[in-house]
Amino acid sequence: MAVDYLYPDYEIIRNYDRCIACRVCERQCANEAHEYLEDSNKLVSDDAKCVNCHRCVSLCPTRALKIVKTDHTFKENVNWSGKSIKEIYKQANSGGVLLSSMGNPENYPVYFDKILLNASQVTNPPIDPLREPMETKVFLGAKKVKIERDENGRLKKNLTPHVVLSMPIMFSAMSYGSISYNAHESLARAATEMGILYNTGEGGLHEDFYKYGPNTIVQVASGRFGVHKEYLNSAAAIEIKMGQGAKPGIGGHLPGKKIVGDISKTRMIPEGSDAISPAPHHDIYSIEDLRQLVYSLKEATGYTKPVIVKIAAVHNVSAIASGIARSGADIISIDGFRGGTGAAPTRIRDNVGIPIELALASVDKRLRDEGIRDNVSIVVGGSIRSSADIVKAVALGADCVYIGTAALLALGCHLCRTCQTGKCNWGIATQRADLVKRLNPNMGYKRLVNLLTAWQHEIKEMMGGMGINSIESLKGNRLMLRGVGLNEKELEILGIKYAGE
């Protein structure tokens, strides 16, 4: 029906003076947006198929291509945006739920951008990380200290197991299935080289990657795919996934057509069957059930590994976190409402959950007020975009951050937000062999190492400016933060002063 015709959001502009008809764009586009016309020796494009991933633009040898936002428009209407109108047409046509990928792109406040950092002047010297030691090493786990001594008076090293990181950054959970083998290999190798951890997500652990175990977090999610004793014992830590920032209250669904070959084997489910992760864990309907799973996993691994409980940042996140901190978990991971995803219902992604900055500030304060902050470490994600976001998160009270989208960007992701189609031209969110091989793990891992190296150096520069030479002295150090453009309530929740105060 004509009413269903939607003019594409983006147009492919080809400069025919530059185009040499080499057909690279045609070969590179898994969405088949480019077509070669033999008769006229000319390439043409179908804007409707373009997802704006820049693959063709990046590889065009003569820079003949660019993608622009269309100026085609509905009659202007503040209330009924073009986006709202188009979504109604789509749903009136399909009767289906709208799907989206990656983090919430809507215009909500980004609190990190309204927080500014301090630096030393006169009364206290700034420290130059190129001249002086500057420490970013982090331990994650419970710090319930009871001093005990042996018969010679020496301290007993009686802390429960910890994870040791060279810097307060980990790669967040992205399953094998939602991203490719080569993407996983890049993450695992980069984590190993840099002394941090990556996270398997809920898709199990490919047998080739057991060797990266000391730098791996294995996830136990509601579908329990790929979970077995060897899997649990191979890792540095175990994460129970209760929720995800992009889709709080929602499970997952990897369609049967993606459950092929190694993915089927790794997830331990038959080829072609849908992998459905239920919304809740069906053995966890309340906090006391969570405690049982935490201790089941500890029993299975002989109390040698910390257990992480990951939750989405929702309205009563601090009360939930307080419950988790008493459940035997060693680490709480909180995922903000801007966190990424391979696929989520659009309405959920864009309307459910709260900003990570507020969730973090509120959880850190609640746990301190209740005297149980030492029971757990706090890891936050969704969305951490730069080293400055990390410094601000740590100063608000985080022990460490998770990065997902930033890591994928380093691997070549251009945030076209169409992961759900499985046709990622950059070889990341796809299982098509011809696309996967476009991501060379030798180069991918190096780019991740570069990113982490750069961020670590920037973190040290910012810490040095503040006169702090070890990351633990930044943790929860909210006097190092000031707000701009925030109201009294926001400042109160963040626990920071206004700039100039």
Next chain:
Amino acid sequence: MREGMFRNLSGCAISGIISRSGKRFSGKSIIDSIASMHDRSNGLGGGFAGYGIYPEYKEYYAFHIFYDNNTAKKESEAFLEEHFDIINLSKIPTKKIPEITDEPLIWRYFVAPLPTKLADSQLDEREFVAKCVFKVNTTIDGAYIFSSGKNMGVFKAVGFPEDVGRFYRLEEYEGYCFTAHGRYPTNTPGWWGGAHPFALLDYSVVHNGEISSYDANRRAIEMYGYKCTLQTDTEVITYIIDYLHRKKGLTFGEICSVIAAPFWSTIEGKSQEEREELEFLRNAFASQLITGPFSILVGFEGGMMALNDRLKLRSMVIGEKDDFVYVASEEAAIRVIQNDLDKVWSPKGGEGVIITLEKGTI
């Protein structure tokens, strides 16, 4: 504006003298020492701590209290009578001098916890006393207990330290250890309680520096029941030392490895046993690490500890002569009272110097 309403940053001078054999000596020499560093203070705060100064009352807690008015005094004394047996009370003797003005009421009480109250509280005696000190300082308007240890006392005021010493007639006291502080705050405090040393029970701290870890330390220590009402570095450092020493039972050597922890690169070079111990301390007490410049002198019953920050961003010199040990921000402040030294040296960053009395001396 009163101390505690804003964050007050200070530069400073510190000095300390201890006799290892527990020989008692007059407070005159510590005044002479700190006076030589006059230019490191700006007249906005000075003070002293003396140890072994109340031998006749050594079984009792000596409370030194500032009162803004008689109402605060009445209210506080009612509280003290309810919780303690008051053995002796008096005004602290002072001498009127033009350099020191606007003094509050300054009183001293020798007390012992009432056995019934103590039993009811289910606390050990020192915790009971500390809780009572916090209670008075946070709930009675105009009252401030600034010294609460046994056989020790803090004397402090707004003014240059040498004038503060004369005001309190410190030369008339004899003790085995004295520490002193001259303050150079960047804001005007105008309140005597904000001067240093800062003390809780028998722990007293004088400090020169500005710690960059302040809010991390403050928020961590407040979780363990301490209340940082003054917003000064010295206050939070004192609470950290009290927490680690009294509540957790760490030795002063171990405390140095926590608050001015060796760098990881240094720890890696140690023997396995030492490495494991240092790693345990840094991990377990990560929130008690102090960064940024500081030199501190910690007085405690039977000893004194001197410590610099891990990068040694503040000066501190140690001199030794016979059984006396001198510590000061400047060597001149030692030489002015003892020029004939057996040994003079500067401890490294993070290297704690702990001087304890020889056994059986007090």
